Structures are given as structure tokens and as C-alpha cells.
Amino acid sequence: MDSNQTIQLLVLVLLVVVVSVFTGRNSDFLSQGTAERKSSKDTSNDALERNGPVRPTPIVSTPVMPSSAYISRWERAILEAEAMLANSSDGGVPSCLLPNTKGTADMLDRLLRQRDQKPSGVNSSSTDPLLSLPVLNVGMPKTGSSTLASFFKCSGFKGSHHYLSKVLANDKRSKEIQAPCMRDAARLGLPILKSCAENEEYLMQMDAEYPFTESMSDHISSKFRDDCFFPQLELLEALHDEAPNATYILPFRPITDWIKSMKSWNHMLSRFSKCNFPNMRMGLPENLQKPEPDLKQFLCSHVLHVRHFVEEFPSHNLIELDLYDQGTSGSVLSTLFPKRNRTTQGSCWGHANAKASVPQPKRQNSEPTRPGNKKK
Numbered sequence: 131m132d133s134n135q136t137i138q139l140l141v142l143v144l145l146v147v148v149v150s151v152f153t154g155r156n157s158d159f160l161s162q163g164t165a166e167r168k169s170s171k172d173t174s175n176d177a178l179e180r181n182g183p184v185r186p187t188p189i190v191s192t193p194v195m196p197s198s199a200y201i202s203r204w205e206r207a208i209l210e211a212e213a214m215l216a217n218s219s220d221g222g223v224p225s226c227l228l229p230n231t232k233g234t235a236d237m238l239d240r241l242l243r244q245r246d247q248k249p250s251g252v253n254s255s256s257t258d259p260l261l262s263l264p265v266l267n268v269g270m271p272k273t274g275s276s277t278l279a280s281f282f283k284c285s286g287f288k289g290s291h292h293y294l295s296k297v298l299a300n301d302k303r304s305k306e307i308q309a310p311c312m313r314d315a316a317r318l319g320l321p322i323l324k325s326c327a328e329n330e331e332y333l334m335q336m337d338a339e340y341p342f343t344e345s346m347s348d349h350i351s352s353k354f355r356d357d358c359f360f361p362q363l364e365l366l367e368a369l370h371d372e373a374p375n376a377t378y379i380l381p382f383r384p385i386t387d388w389i390k391s392m393k394s395w396n397h398m399l400s401r402f403s404k405c406n407f408p409n410m411r412m413g414l415p416e417n418l419q420k421p422e423p424d425l426k427q428f429l430c431s432h433v434l435h436v437r438h439f440v441e442e443f444p445s446h447n448l449i450e451l452d453l454y455d456q457g458t459s460g461s462v463l464s465t466l467f468p469k470r471n472r473t474t475q476g477s478c479w480g481h482a483n484a485k486a487s488v489p490q491p492k493r494q495n496s497e498p499t500r501p502g503n504k505k506k
């Protein structure tokens with residue numbers, strides 16, 4: 131080894147040492163940075179779990195929502211639903227599948243006390259609703275939306291059920307449905323209620339479940355595109371922007387009856403399985419004979435998602451109803467939304483068709499949605 135070689139070797143060793151120290155430091159630095167970023171993310175996720183997304187001034191302000199808040203709200207609902215259902219595998223019914231009727235009763239008490247405390251002299255008539263309009267049904271199909279719609283219609287409110295209310299030139303009612311209209315309006319950044327339900331006081335079925343090919347005879351759209359869309363799942367934020375005081379109704383019936391009804395009514399279950407929901411992917415339930423686990427997870431996460439939303443934005447009131455407790459449900463609604471129409475006699479609950487008051491799996495004519503040409 132001559133001195134030139136020694137020097138070259140020394141330089142090489144030095145270089146290796148410097149490079150390894152530098153990359154070591156560097157990778158330390160990098161991993162530290164990642165750790166820091168990770169931990170700050172963890173903290174904010176923890177905070178999100180505990181408190182929900184950071185909320186701006188409550189009540190009527192428009193929520194400024196970071197794009198991650200929307201995803202987080204669903205993630206939270208889905209994970210909580212999973213935990214709740216796993217917990218109740220011993221046969222108990224988890225609270226996400228039962229109406230919070232105590233919450234509804236407490237709300238009613240509070241509102242009645244508030245009304246009675248109002249100074250007389252303020253103009254308020256006994257037919258003023260105790261809650262803000264519009265009233266939106268955020269429940270699922272086959273949970274009494276027709277009964278609810280006929281209640282509001284009979285009571286003298288103006289609203290809609292599934293279809294757009296516009297009247298065509300030939301004086302016929304439009305057969306266009308609300309859900310695709312709302313979806314399109316939301317995608318264009320247009321106000322969805324103004325675009326698809328202007329001046330409506332109640333909307334009792336916003337959703338449509340016509341995936342590709344599952345069209346109604348008088349509704350051509352879904353032959354060519356997917357008309358499965360649930361505003362109550364996908365558009366709570368946009369609905370809030372537009373109607374920050376809207377009242378939500380969430381009707382319940384026993385989960386086993388709901389599932390039976392979903393199975394037996396116009397292929398509703400198979401149509402569901404062709405839809406992509408934020409909380410159930412296309413293709414589920416896989417086994418239409420045994421859809422219970424998937425549908426429970428779907429419904430439970432939906433209910434939790436709505437409840438969390440209303441907790442976050444308390445300018446909304448949520449009326450949870452037990453459809454099978456007709457006496458209570460009828461009297462709660464008649465008290466909250468007193469009859470304006472003095473020509474109708476008696477109670478408006480179950481008014482249109484007494485038998486329709488409680489949804490029955492076999493009833494075929496109480497719902498407006500019927501894919502007439504697709505019976506298999």
C-alpha cells in the first residue's frame with residue numbers, strides 16, 4: 131500500500147463515516163418528524179373521538195367543516211355501531227336500534243313549558259308548530275313514511291313524499307323524484323331544498339332506491355344511471371347549511387319486522403344490495419336470505435350518525451318515534467304540529483288509512499315507490 135492508496139482509503143472511510151452519521155441523523159430527524167406529526171394527528175383524532183369535530187359557534191351559524199370532519203363522523207358512527215352490535219350479541223337490543231322515546235318525551239315537556247312561559251300578548255296562535263319547519267324524515271324506507279306524510283297532509287301542512295311537487299303544463303303532478311334532483315343539485319353546489327323542495331314544509335321520503343336497471347315504468351332515468359341516493363345519509367351537512375333549524379323525525383319499528391318488510395316489499399332488499407351507501411358497500415347484504423348482520427350494522431350506524439349530527443348542531447330537534455306505540459307517536463306529533471286544517475275531524479295520525487298506521491310487511495299500496503315493470 132503506498133501513501134496515495136492510504137490517503138484514498140482514509141478519504142473513503144471518512145466519507146462513509148460522514149455519510150452514515152448524516153443519514154443516521156437525518157433518519158432520526160425524519161422519524162422524529164413523523165412521530166411528531168403522528169402524535170399531533172393522534173391527539174386531534176382523540177379529540178375528534180371525544181368531542182366530535184371542532185364546532186363553530188353553535189345554533190344557527192353555518193358550520194365551517196374541514197373536509198375530514200365529514201369522514202370522521204361516518205367513521206365514528208360505523209365503529210361505534212360495530213362495537214355496540216358485538217356487545218349485544220347475547221341477545222340484548224342495542225340502543226342504536228331502539229327509539230330514544232325518553233329523549234322525545236323530555237323535548238316535548240321542555241317545549242310545552244317554554245310555550246306556557248311565553249308572555250301573553252305575544253302573538254302566537256295555538257296552531258303554531260312547536261318546532262321549526264321544514265320537518266324532514268331521516269328514517270329508512272319501510273318505517274312508516276306514508277303514515278307520517280298523511281299525518282302532515284291531513285294536519286294542513288304543505289309538503290311532499292318522494293316526488294317533486296312541481297305541476298306540469300298538463301296539470302299533472304311531476305313523476306320526477308326528489309333524490310336524484312338533490313344529488314345533482316348538491317354536486318353543482320346549488321341549494322338542494324330550494325332546487326328540489328322549495329317552500330315544502332315536510333319531506334317524508336327523500337330517498338330513492340333505483341339502482342341501475344331497477345326503474346319504475348314511468349321513470350326512465352335509472353335505466354341509464356344510478357338513482358339510488360339517500361340524502362339522509364349523504365347530505366346532512368348541505369341540508370343543515372340551508373335549513374339550520376329543520377326538525378328531523380327518526381321513526382323506529384322492531385328490527386326483525388323492518389328486515390322482514392325489506393325482504394318482502396318489491397325486492398327492496400335486492401335493490402339495496404345494488405346500491406353504494408356511505409355505510410354499506412355495493413354487494414351487501416351478500417346473502418339476501420340472511421341479511422341480518424349487514425342490515426343491523428347499516429341501520430345502527432345510520433342512527434348513530436344522525437344522533438351525533440344533532441348533538442353537534444343542536445339547532446335541530448330530533449323526534450324519535452316508536453311506530454308501534456301509536457298512541458304516543460300520534461299524540462307527540464299532534465302536540466308538536468297542531469292541526470291547522472279545521473275542516474278535518476279527529477286525529478290525523480293514521481287518518482288516511484287506519485290500517486296503514488302500523489306498517490305491515492305485506493301491505494303493498496301504502497308506499498309511493500313501486501318499480502312497476504320490474505317484478506321478478
Ligand SMILES: *[C@@H]1O[C@H](CO)[C@@H](O)[C@H](O)[C@H]1NC(C)=O
Nearest residue numbers: 210212213214215217218224
Ligand atoms: C358493552 O357492555 C358493557 C356492559 O353492559 C358496557 O359497560 C359498555 O359500555 C358496552 N360497550 C359498548 C360499546 O356499547
Ligand SMILES: *[C@@H]1O[C@H](CO)[C@@H](O)[C@H](O)[C@H]1NC(C)=O
Nearest residue numbers: 249250251252253254255258
Ligand atoms: C299581532 O296580531 C295583530 C292582529 O292580527 C297584528 O296586527 C300585529 O301586527 C301582530 N303583531 C306581531 C308582532 O306580529
Ligand SMILES: *[C@@H]1O[C@H](CO)[C@@H](O)[C@H](O)[C@H]1NC(C)=O
Nearest residue numbers: 283284285286287471473474
Ligand atoms: C283540509 O282537509 C280537507 C279534508 O281532509 C281537505 O279536503 C282540504 O284540502 C284540507 N285543506 C288544507 C288547506 O289542507
Ligand SMILES: *[C@@H]1O[C@H](CO)[C@@H](O)[C@H](O)[C@H]1NC(C)=O
Nearest residue numbers: 189190262372373374375445
Ligand atoms: C333559527 O332559529 C333561530 C333561533 O330561534 C332564529 O334566530 C333564526 O332566525 C332561525 N333561522 C332560520 C334560517 O330560520
